[in-house]
Amino acid sequence: MTATVGTPPDTDAVRAPERSASSLVDAVFRAREISIAGALVLLVLGTWLANPRFLSDQGIKDLLLNASILVLLAVGQSAVVVTRNIDLSVGSVVGLSAFACGKFVAGTDHGVLTVMLLGVAIGVVCGLVSGALVSFGKVPALVVTLGMLYIIQGVDYWWARGEQISAADVPGAVLGLGSGSVLGVPYLPLIAVALLAATAYYLRSYRSGRELYAIGSSPEAARLAGIPIRRRVLAAYAFSGAVAGFAGALWLARFGTVVADNAHGWELTVVSAVVVGGVAITGGTGTVWGAALGALLLTTIGSALVVLKVDAFWQGAITGALLLLAISVDRVVNLRVTAALRKRSARHVHGA
Amino acid sequence: MMLRNAVGRRAVATAATAVCLALSLTACSGTTKDSAGESGAKATGSAKADPDAPLKKGLKLAFLPKQINNPYEKILDEAGIAAAKEYGGTGKEVGPSDANASSQVSYINTLIQQRQDAILIAANDPNAVCGPLKQAMKKDIKVVAYDSDTAKDCRQLFINQAGSEQIGRSLVQHLAEQIGHKGKIAILSATQNATNQNTWIEYMKEELKLPAYKDMELVKVAYGDDADQKSFQQTQGLLQAYPDLKGIISPTTVGIAAAARYLGDSSYKGKVVLNGLGTPNQMRAYVKNGTVEQFSLWNPEELGYLASYAAAALASGQITGAEGETFTAGELGEYTVGKDGEVILGEPTVFDAKNIDRFDF
């Protein structure tokens, strides 16, 4: 207790000196992603040594395919989380979108593009509702999106009533998107990477993208700086919703068979992936690359445990422990860096 | 400073009180598993059956499936409700939207309040639903379990899709023939707690102990939680973890469909034999493209239909659930109540490329 006197008891201290030494901070965050990537590589190598089949052509393909949808959702969620908000409704949106798209294409020959657009449209509508409530209604994001989780799920279940769209009813072109590949690389991971790169570029290089970080870092300062907070937050939710809707359409393409409760309970997995990837739940920091790596790491752990013949009962416990470890290490490293930065800026002051 | 200490002390005191409260319970004499007496008297059997009693008109039946958005359960319940119309009764389907053990309980309570004539239940947990079901029976509401049984003293009848032993053993027998009684096999089940799944798996293990299967080894039971995507990934994992796997048995309609889809798109197609329980409509494509040679299932519509008639026979006093009683289940003909109040629908049908087009469910 005495050791921390002088610093406020909670987080905010970390973000304060951001601008003063942005290059160092940048380097640290990159280090953060490198450390996740390192963990991932270790995990994959270790599993591969234990069972070479893990990295067979089929094995790699499976790993990438498994991660694709979660990576997409993590990218969408990151855009919301950096603004110090959260979107718990994504699992329900994926479920609704997948079922709606399935219902739409069943027994028809609608093209891939139409289905994808439908999925995105459904997602955007859901995202806009959540976003409007959060930004214009000024209500806590967690409560509203929890409410939306229930509402969207209820609508979805009520509509489906136990109906199932089976792969046989889905047009071949749509299924082809889920199982097909170009030069041996399946489409789904390619789509995920493309969206990831685009989002990363936007958040980094566009003014409105960087403003999302500013909002999350300090809403008050962002407001004083003239950033249109409401519009930006609304846009972030619309984006997250759109991505979730899109993911629902891809779900249909990948799995073919859809029922109402696809992706049920995924919201916490997505948030876990984002947090493991170094996007702080308190907003303002983290990159979509990190979030995507977090998603990849989580799905890879799942696959690796099966391949390593670890009892299925341990899987949940290991995932949880890993999540705690990741955020704890992250926090400790952050504290060290902050201390270092402070020392450095103190030297600067003395030097001048 | 004073405030701080006061708060702190009070905090510690509160925590201490809580722990003390807890520990004080230990002061009582110990009740262990062995000292607790066997409880639970048989609830059935006081009334007399009148085999000639006609089916009553206007019976109210309620179907309580594992969860309402499960396509398979929906087929059962719709058939049961249609059957109720045949004999002048009404049926409805109510139930939770998740397959949790506890979530069925509140529905049982409301069905008691609504004074239904019979409750038909596919239990998520054989024991969690027991208390309320016993209450229902006390109020002269008939209880029929179908698809997945409750504990034996909590229902009057269990309509079994086929003998559990037969399902378990025959799945192993079929797969063994397909792979020549040799090699490693795995099971892809539903949730870790599913009663019917676990019973079948027990019988599969029994069967595998026989000398005929000495060259076969069950390497893993994986759980796909009856979720399509999870089952899909579990299949992937199985094939990577056991590259020399020869066969997979998936005794759940969700699991076998997901496993078939993975196999069909992967390099394992044709190398790994998949067998289990599935519906013809879900599996048709995979039988036709050669991913799956054969699988089996009873007719779910007939199961729902039989359960509905059995409940009506109970509620009309034709039967009481005692062994040896008989009743007529509409078009399906006559059925006899077996040991422990079990009624068996019949042998499962084996579907393959030759006969699959004759079925539509």
Add this chain to the structure above:
Amino acid sequence: MSTAPDTQKAPASRVRGPGLRWDTAVGVLLVAVLVVGLAGTEGFGSRENLAFAFNDIAEVALIALPMTLLVVAGQVDLSVASMLGLGSALTGALWEAGWAFETIVPVVLLVGVAGGLLNGWLVTRVGLPSLAVTIGTLALYRGLASVALGSDAVTDFPQAYADWAVDTTTVPGTFLTYPVLLFVVLAAVTAVVLHATGLGRSLFAIGSQEEAAYFSGVRVKRIKLLLFVVTGLFSAFAGVVFTLRYGSARADNGLGFEMLVIASVLLGGVDFDGGKGTLFGAVAGVLLIGVLKNLLTLNDVAGEVQVIVTGLLLVASVLTPRVVAGVVERRHRRAARTP
């Protein structure tokens, strides 16, 4: 219910319309639902149905008490349902191993305390946000539950204890079951702690301005740690109640309850940003969700629709006070402009 909340002490109460307090509104809504049910739905008012309806939410209600304190202090614990599952699984595993039930209960409670300590330690010492920490322990505790009990379900708990928990045994002459009675007592205690003690005042202070509270001498970390410990304790205890009530110990017991607990607390007008709320509101929220579910089920309203209703209520619970406050404020401003 049994509490007379004293909200004057809640600082920074931004929503201040005439008679527009949300927790009161939820209380009124609860009474309205009860009246509608009693008047219009057959079977709703029977003693056994009421006993069941209230007993059915006993665990959620028990966990909601410490959760209210946590949320008031600006924290949240998502691991409660997993701790309930772990408590249930441990109860089963130890019972199966031949332990005396009277030993099992304190051990399970201690595990609850330990789980709470881990949550609290990570939040207060490592300095992590409670949301992130408890998402992690949500997976961890549920995982440990399934390690403890695997796919087994343990049954046959001692009749005397099982009778204590089920809805068929009530306090003679009433529809109150023993878990509900216990809840009423604990709710009264919690209400006093929150609204009539220095500790309660500190919680509001932490929730509305943590730094200010710290510098004015509130032992922020210790209090937060204590809250997480109590929450873990209550959750593990709820696991024992759950196990006895259903007579079935399983690792997946109470799956997803965390959302229900939080929804109930927030529905009762406890502000998720901390610093605001009454225990009365939270209790009214829990009861409203429970009674409404019972009433809708009795009227054959489909489960999916009930899910939608829960969601709408939740959104309304946070939106309405804000909208009302906005309207009131605008009216004030207009009144000020035109003298």
